[in-house]
Amino acid sequence: MIDELLDWNDAEPPQASxxxxxxxxxxxxxxxxxxxxxxxxxxxxxxxxxxxxxRLLHAHSAQEARERLRQHPDIAVALVDVVMETDQAxxxxxxxxxxxxGLAECRLILxxxxxxxxxxxxxxxxxxxxDYRTKAELTHTRLITTVSxxxxxxxxLRALAENRRGLELIIHATAQxxxxxxxxxxxxxxxxxxxxxxxxxxxxxxxxxRGSPFGVDTERCYVVGAAGHYAPYIAQPLERLPNRRIVExxxxxxxxxxxxxxxxxxxxxxxxxxxxxxxxxxxxxxxLTALDRPLIEVFAANITAxxxxxxxxxxxxxxxxxxxLTRLPNRLRFVTDLDxxxxxxxxxxxxxxxxxxxxxxxxxxxxxxxxxxxxxxAERLRARLEPTCRLARIxxxxxxxxxxxxxxxxxxxxALFHAPFKVGEYQLPVTIxxxxxxxxxxxxxxxxxxxxxxxxxNHAKRSLSTHHEYYVAAMEETTRRxxxxxxxxxxDFQAEKLQVWYQPQIALATGEVxxxxxxxxxxxxxxxxxxxxxFIPLAEYxxxxxxxxxxxxxxxxxxHARLVAAGFESLKIAVNVxxxxxxKADFVEEVASIxxxxxxPPSLLELEITESIAMDEPKAVAQRLGALKRLGVSLAIDDxxxxxxxxxxxxxxxIDCLKIDRSFVNKIDQNQGGLFAETIVGLxxxxxxNSVAEGVETQEQAEFLxxxxxxxxxxxxxxxxxxxxxxxxxxxxxxxxxxxxxIP
Ligand code: C2E
Ligand code: CA
Ligand code: CA
Numbered sequence: 001m002i003d004e005l006l007d008w009n010d011a012e013p014p015q016a017s018x019x020x021x022x023x024x025x026x027x028x029x030x031x032x033x034x035x036x037x038x039x040x041x042x043x044x045x046x047x048x049x050x051x052x053x054x055r056l057l058h059a060h061s062a063q064e065a066r067e068r069l070r071q072h073p074d075i076a077v078a079l080v081d082v083v084m085e086t087d088q089a090x091x092x093x094x095x096x097x098x099x100x101x102g103l104a105e106c107r108l109i110l111x112x113x114x115x116x117x118x119x120x121x122x123x124x125x126x127x128x129x130x131d132y133r134t135k136a137e138l139t140h141t142r143l144i145t146t147v148s149x150x151x152x153x154x155x156x157l158r159a160l161a162e163n164r165r166g167l168e169l170i171i172h173a174t175a176q177x178x179x180x181x182x183x184x185x186x187x188x189x190x191x192x193x194x195x196x197x198x199x200x201x202x203x204x205x206x207x208x209x210r211g212s213p214f215g216v217d218t219e220r221c222y223v224v225g226a227a228g229h230y231a232p233y234i235a236q237p238l239e240r241l242p243n244r245r246i247v248e249x250x251x252x253x254x255x256x257x258x259x260x261x262x263x264x265x266x267x268x269x270x271x272x273x274x275x276x277x278x279x280x281x282x283x284x285x286x287x288l289t290a291l292d293r294p295l296i297e298v299f300a301a302n303i304t305a306x307x308x309x310x311x312x313x314x315x316x317x318x319x320x321x322x323x324x325l326t327r328l329p330n331r332l333r334f335v336t337d338l339d340x341x342x343x344x345x346x347x348x349x350x351x352x353x354x355x356x357x358x359x360x361x362x363x364x365x366x367x368x369x370x371x372x373x374x375x376x377x378a379e380r381l382r383a384r385l386e387p388t389c390r391l392a393r394i395x396x397x398x399x400x401x402x403x404x405x406x407x408x409x410x411x412x413x414x415a416l417f418h419a420p421f422k423v424g425e426y427q428l429p430v431t432i433x434x435x436x437x438x439x440x441x442x443x444x445x446x447x448x449x450x451x452x453x454x455x456x457x458n459h460a461k462r463s464l465s466t467h468h469e470y471y472v473a474a475m476e477e478t479t480r481r482x483x484x485x486x487x488x489x490x491x492d493f494q495a496e497k498l499q500v501w502y503q504p505q506i507a508l509a510t511g512e513v514x515x516x517x518x519x520x521x522x523x524x525x526x527x528x529x530x531x532x533x534x535f536i537p538l539a540e541y542x543x544x545x546x547x548x549x550x551x552x553x554x555x556x557x558x559x560h561a562r563l564v565a566a567g568f569e570s571l572k573i574a575v576n577v578x579x580x581x582x583x584k585a586d587f588v589e590e591v592a593s594i595x596x597x598x599x600x601p602p603s604l605l606e607l608e609i610t611e612s613i614a615m616d617e618p619k620a621v622a623q624r625l626g627a628l629k630r631l632g633v634s635l636a637i638d639d640x641x642x643x644x645x646x647x648x649x650x651x652x653x654x655i656d657c658l659k660i661d662r663s664f665v666n667k668i669d670q671n672q673g674g675l676f677a678e679t680i681v682g683l684x685x686x687x688x689x690n691s692v693a694e695g696v697e698t699q700e701q702a703e704f705l706x707x708x709x710x711x712x713x714x715x716x717x718x719x720x721x722x723x724x725x726x727x728x729x730x731x732x733x734x735x736x737x738x739x740x741x742x743i744p
Contacts, residue, residue, distance in 0.1 A: 024055040025151055026072055030065040030093065031081040031111070036135065040079065043143050049151055062089040066096060075106050076154040077147055082112040094127045104128070105157040107150035111135050159291055167298065169197060174302040182317075183209065184234070186310045187225020190303055194282060197299065198292060203228025204283035208238050208250055209307075211275065218275065221254060246281050253279045259300065263287045268300040272308035323393040325371055326378035331450075334392035334400045338446030341402055345441040349408040350449060351401045352435045352457045358397035360617050361428070369423055376421040377430065384416050400450075410434055410468040433460040434468035455479050486542045489522065489535055493548055498522055500555040503721040504730070505574070505692060505714045508706040511741075513734060515572030515606065517714060518556045519721045520548070540578050549581040550590060556605065557598030559724055566728035574606040574636060579613050588627040595631070602632030606657065610638045614653060622652055629654045636692065641680055651687065658684045660710070662695030668704050681708040 029040050037058050047054050057072060059065035062084050069075060078097065082090035090110060097103050109131045124132060130150050138146065173193035187207040195202050207225035211218045221238035223230070233241050241247050245265070253260045253267035254277060260267040266288055270278040280300075288296060321333040329337070341348055355377070362370035374397065381391055381399060389403030401408050413434055420427040435457025443449035456471035458479070463469060492498060502516040520536070522529045529535075539545040556573045563571050581587060595602050607628065614621060614637050625635055636657035637650075641664055660680045667673030677693065684691035693705045696715030705713060722730060 022052045024053040025049060025077070025154075026055050026057060026075045027147065028057045028059060028065065028068055028072070028075045028078040030059045030062065030078060030084075030090070032060055032084040033081070034060070036081065036111070040143070043140050044147065047144070049148050050155070061085055062093040065093050069097060069101055069103070069106075073101070073103060075103075077107045077109065077150040079109045079111060079147075082110055091123060091127075094129065098127050105154055105161060107154045109133065109146055109150055111138060162291060163295065167295065169193075170295065170299045170302060173197070173299070174306065183224050183310050183314055186303075186306055187234075188227075190280060190306075191225050191227055194280065194299070197295070198282060198284060198288075200282060200284060201228070203230055204285075206230055206241070206246055206250070206281040208254075208279050208281070210254060210277040221250060221279070224278070246283075250279045250281050259297070261288060261293065266296065268296065270300060270304040270307050272304055272311055276308065276311045278307055326375055326393050328378050328382075328399075329390070329392040331392065331394045331400075334390070334394060334402070335446040335450055337390045337392070337402055338440075338443075338449045340446075341440050342443050342446055342449055347405075348403055348440060349405045349436060349438045350440065350453050351408050351413055351437075352394065352450075352453045353399040353401070353413065354433045354435075354457055354461060355397040356431045356433060363620065364617055365426070369426065372423045373421055373428055373430070376423055380416060380421070394450075400453075405438060408436070410436065410466075414468070432467070433457060435460050435471065436468065437471040452476075482538055482541075485530060485535060486538050486544065488529065489539060490542075490544055492522065492529070493544065493551075498548065498551070499723060500552055500559070501721040501723055502559065502573075502727050503714055504719045504727075504734075505572075505712050506718050508693075508702065508710055508713050511738060513571065513731060514712060515574060516559075516727065517574040517608070517721075518552055518559070518576070520552060521721075521723075536578070540580055543580060545578045545580050546584060549578055550594070552576075553591065553594050554598065555724075557594060557600040559727070560600045560604060561598070562724065562728065563731075566731070568728070568731055570604070571731075572604050572606055572634075574608050576608045576638065577613070579610070579616070582609060582613050582624070583616075588624060588631065591628065591633065592631055595633075603634070606634045606636050608636045608638040608659065611640055611642060614655075615649060618649060618652070622654075625654050636690075639694075641676060650683075655687075655689055657690040657692055658687075659692045659694055665693050665695045665697075665701055665705070665715070668701045669698070674704055674708075677705065677710070678708055681705070681710045684711075685709060 027044065029037055031037060031040075037060075041056055041058075044054050044056060057068050057075065059068045065078070065080070069078075080090045080093055082088075084090060086092070090112075094108055094110070097106060097108070108127065108129045110129055111133055113135055123129070130153060131146050133142070133146070170193075173189075190207055191202060191205045194200065194205050203226065205225075205227070206223060208221045209224050210221050223233045223236055223238055223241065226234055230241065230243075238247055238250060249260060249262065249265055249267045253269045257269060257271065257277075259269050264283075264285055264287070266282040266284055268280040268282070270280070272278070280303075282296075321329055321336075323330045338350065340346075341350075355373075358370065358373075361373065374393070377399065378391070378393065381401065385391065385401065386403065386407050389401055389407055392400040394400045401413070406412075414432070417430050417432055420429040422428075435453045435455070437443075437449060437453045437456060440449060443452060452471045455475045456469045459475055460467055460469040469475075499521045500518045501521050503519060504513045505515040505517060506512065507514045520532050522532075522535055536545070539548055553575055556575050560571075560573055563569065584590070591605075591607075594600075595605065614625075628635060634656040635654065636659055637653075637655055638659045639661045640658040642661050658680060660677055664673075664676040664680065668677055681691050690711040692712040692714060693701070693710050694714055696702050696705065696713040696717045698717060701715075702713055702717060719730060
């Protein structure tokens with residue numbers, strides 16, 4: 001019976017199997033009777049229990065036993081005699097094992113010579129004693145079965161303890177992994193923790209996720225964590241891994257959405273959310289033991305939470321650094337890239353691309369079409385520029401490129417815009433302005449660099465010829481000056497230091513003053529701070545013109561009231577309107593309410609818009625001009641002849657007057673110079689509108705224009721623009737001299 005239960009292998013040579021070198025169970029025999037030692041040795045000698053040999057340790061006193069136990073904390077079973085040095089020596093030893101040494105798993109079998117020495121039942125419970133036998137009871141067979149049962153119990157306890165330690169390790173590992181916010185560091189953490197948990201080499205673990213770490217490919221698996229010789233494959237598609245066994249095992253796991261436990265490896269499958277899956281390959285070289293498997297499953301469940309966490313963070317990160325429309329990196333990201341380039345002293349160039357008239361296109365064709373165009377531009381940039389170029393969408397219609405000069409130069413970048421862009425049903429031609437900067441390391445930071453390119457871009461936008469500019473330090477000086485002028489203009493406007501002066505307009509046929517043009521002035525300590533040619537474009541650029549323009553209109557009304565008071569109630573007042581004013585959605589309402597509040601008859605107001613406003617956007621402009629006409633206001637086209645109006649266009653606009661630009665009037669005295677003036681006057685007659693010649697300085701010019709049939713003139717010949725309080729006096733003197741001249 002014993003032979004059946006146990007494996008006597010006295011004569012057999014050690015086997016080369018795994019069990020042959022399995023570590024032996026350690027058994028401690030504690031007894032002061034040498035006889036007991038030899039009997040025990042005889043019975044248990046060369047015995048294998050649960051496929052492991054036994055190693056007997058002997059102690060002849062409780063004292064000696066303590067020493068043995070200290071040396072061998074992994075003793076599985078101790079057979080302890082109760083009565084030795086004292087009646088209690090065995091029980092004291094048990095107390096020592098459990099409480100002093102803290103060995104909770106070691107199994108204890110008490111032996112006593114006489115039944116009378118049996119310990120209390122409470123003691124047996126208290127010290128977790130497995131068995132209590134009189135020596136007579138422990139016969140050969142009994143001893144073996146008792147020891148076997150104790151060993152089994154020991155093994156179970158040890159497994160439980162190991163499990164608990166494993167769980168503690170996992171909880172600790174999870175806590176650490178939870179702190180990881182980037183997929184790369186999470187993967188690295190998983191690698192180290194798993195390798196430690198299963199005692200695997202680091203390159204025995206490969207982490208993959210479904211979907212590219214760059215957010216482009218959402219289907220394929222990518223390696224996100226690997227060490228040793230697999231490290232170079234991080235961020236690469238899984239198939240590139242040179243080890244087919246790993247690739248196939250991972251694909252099997254991801255296809256079937258489950259963990260895979262094989263005889264030589266394990267794949268953990270993690271699903272954080274519907275489109276967030278990962279698989280971790282463990283090259284265990286063996287099947288996971290019954291002990292490891294539940295642990296690893298718990299670990300997998302825990303890291304799924306970490307993985308979800310990281311994906312959330314990565315997603316937030318993506319949102320924070322990308323433009324949702326074009327999926328290009330955004331300004332924030334571009335500045336970071338520029339920072340890196342500045343620091344690395346990279347031999348590269350930066351460019352900012354601004355789409356001409358994007359706002360018009362957006363207004364004209366609708367925002368959806370505008371968005372599609374931006375996406376198309378982003379796609380072309382992505383497709384046609386080398387992958388080494390860093391792209392970004394910096395603003396509404398503003399793109400950034402950082403890359404080698406061979407790519408980032410005006411010629412190459414402009415060439416990208418030669419072909420029109422297919423947007424829905426349209427083929428849209430697009431032109432751009434380019435600001436560029438090289439010598440990146442001159443810049444202090446990425447932001448500084450971006451500022452420089454932007455300065456260059458602004459110069460490029462203003463330049464009519466090239467549409468591209470490289471940054472040079474002198475530009476900043478210009479920019480600084482411009483910014484300073486805008487600042488002072490704003491302050492002086494608020495301090496009511498601006499003035500509106502008036503220049504008379506004369507009917508060429510009669511010599512009568514029929515109107516005045518309101519012209520802004522910016523007086524300073526000495527003379528004028530800046531002429532309107534300088535500060536008006538800056539006011540337009542800064543948007544300040546919207547408030548200033550409205551104020552000029554008010555002043556014109558105030559001037560009308562003064563003229564009425566002085567007896568000149570039918571004089572027209574012409575007021576210049578800038579593009580930003582005209583574009584304002586409620587411009588017409590604003591004009592109407594100013595006129596109403598100031599009680600100025602609309603028929604006495606003439607609004608001068610430039611040719612570029614008139615040609616801006618045919619339908620919207622015609623509509624707005626129509627609304628102004630219905631108010632009763634008259635309309636003039638300023639600086640006519642300097643733009644490129646199409647005649648067809650012009651005919652469709654409800655205008656009352658063409659103003660012939662000063663540059664043409666100037667030329668009248670030269671050969672053929674009058675041709676332009678002649679053409680414009682002819683045109684105005686065809687359109688049945690008035691014509692006003694600007695900048696008439698000589699009697700000859702005036703005569704010539706009168707001869708052409710030009711209706712009005714304005715210029716130094718008659719009067720320079722003058723302050724409001726001088727206008728009435730001038731008009732009276734003029735009336736007086738006219739009256740004198742008309743006396744025969
Ligand atoms: P503009 O509308 O073409 O105004 C005519 C300009 O010609 C004025 O220059 C006027 O002073 C000048 N001028 C008049 N007669 C003669 C002449 O015989 N010879 C010469 N050489 N010049 C003459 P100014 O006042 O310097 O204004 C320049 C430009 O500034 C204006 O051109 C207009 O575009 C803009 N501007 C002036 N005031 C305003 C305003 O209140 N609002 C807006 N939006 N623009 C204004
Ligand atoms: Ca004007
Ligand atoms: Ca003009």
